[in-house]
Amino acid sequence: MIYLDYQATTPLAPEVREEMLRWLDGPGGRGYGNPHSIHRLGRQADAAVEVARDRIAALFPPGGRVIFTSGATEAINLAMRGCEPGREGAGVAISAIEHSAVFETAQALPGDCTVLPVGPAGIVDPQVPLPDGLGLLAVMQVNNEIGTIQPVAELYARARQAGALFLCDAVQAAGKLPVAEADMIAISAHKFHGPKGIGALWLRDGVDIRPQATGGGQEHGLRSGTLSPALCAGMGVAAQIALQRMEQDAAHVAALWDRARELFADWQLNGNAQQRYRGNLNLRRDGLDVARLMSDARQLCFSAGSACASQSNRPSRILGAIGLVAEQARASIRLGFGRYTTAAELEAAADLLNSAASQQG
Known part of the structure; x- marks a missing residue:
């Protein structure tokens, strides 16, 4: 099996697994304490959570705080529904290619x-007109389907000028690129070789939001519920390794990208070729039956779009936003690769995909 679906999820780093196991010990171990308890096991678990919080905070700009969540979808909902514009009904603006959690x-x-529209390259114009009375602007840093990098710095500056808050979905950027400046930032651990089921919302100092669920008042009173020390610790190690390896991983991904462009020279690229994260290769081939391709190349793990929308059978909203008609969107595939992908795997996958596609005529 060759795995080429890194935008959907990334393989768990072995160092992360090792750290998580330390906090999953049963009786006789130390890992099962409730981090919100005040006894010794609880304090040990709490210390592990706070170490992880500090490691994750290093992914973000200075001057903010990290709130643990179950993932980016919860973080986005907490930010958008909990901030004042979301509560009071002020205007909201989003890009046409936002993840469904934002959209x-x-x-x-x-x-x-x-x-806000995007052009054929899949990028928001940094000078796009913003509506009057704007309270919240949300634009992602890296698109999950086509990998394009958005001009977040310019748009954040414009939101500030308009007196609006700025939310950035940095799920596909965190751990791979420096995370952009914003007022609120959402990330998910399993996109940078951490565990599933945990993410974080970063809040700039001075940004206040209201909780969306009541209960025990954990996480600074913003997100009630008992934290998992194992998940927090795993996310923390994943963040630490990602920062340490960022240049190395980027160089590896860039080399894979260059080779992939050679291997798929007969395919058309969706999205800008330069202003993008190069671990995302979204391609189309006119007349391609993607369902048949997936069946013929079932030993490969790849995608026809966002994993979150894979059951809908509708043409991709993202590909439609860059001007593709339904037939072109349905003839598109997404290949995602990263830290643990080898050149040999990529070449073997290309042989299978090109051969299977050619047999369709």
Whole structure:
């Protein structure tokens, strides 16, 4: 089996697994304490959580705090529904290529929602007109389907000028690129070789939000519920390793990208070729039956789009936003690679995909 679906999830780093096991010990071990208890086991668990929080905070700009969540979707909902614009019905603006966690939450908020267009390259114009009365602007750093990098710094500056808060979905950027400046930032551990089921919301100092679930008042009163020391510790180690390896991983991914572009020279690239994260290769081939391709190349793990929308059978909203018609969107695939992908695996996958696609005529 060759795994080429790194945008959906990344393989767990072995160092992360080792750290997590330390906090999963049963009786006789030390890992089962509740981090919110005040006895010795509880204090040990709490210390592990706080070490992890510090490691994860290093991914973000200075001057903020990390709130643990179950993942980026919860972090995004907590930010958008909990901030003042989300509560009071001020205008919200989002890009047309936002993840559904942002897109659908924005539609559910009480104020007007403006969808900012992108061009054929899949990038928001940094000078795009913003609506009057804007309270919240949300633009992702790296798109999950086509990998394009958005001009987040410029858009954040414009949000500040407009007196609006800025939310950045940095799920596909964290651990791979320096995370952009924002007021609120959402990330998920399993996108940078950490465990599933945990993420974080970063809040800039001075940004206040309201909790969306009541209960025990954990996480500074913003997110009630008992934290898992194993998940927190695993995410912390994943963040630490990602920062240590960022240049090395980027160089490896860039080399794989260059080779992949040679191997798939007959395919058309979706999205900008330069302003993108190069571990994301979204390709199309006119007339391609992707369902048949997946069946013929079942020993490969790859995607026809976002894993979150894989059951809908609808053409990709993201590919539609960059101008592709439904037939072109349905003839597109996404290959994702990263730290543990080898050149030999990529070449073997290309042989299978090119051969299977050619047999379709």
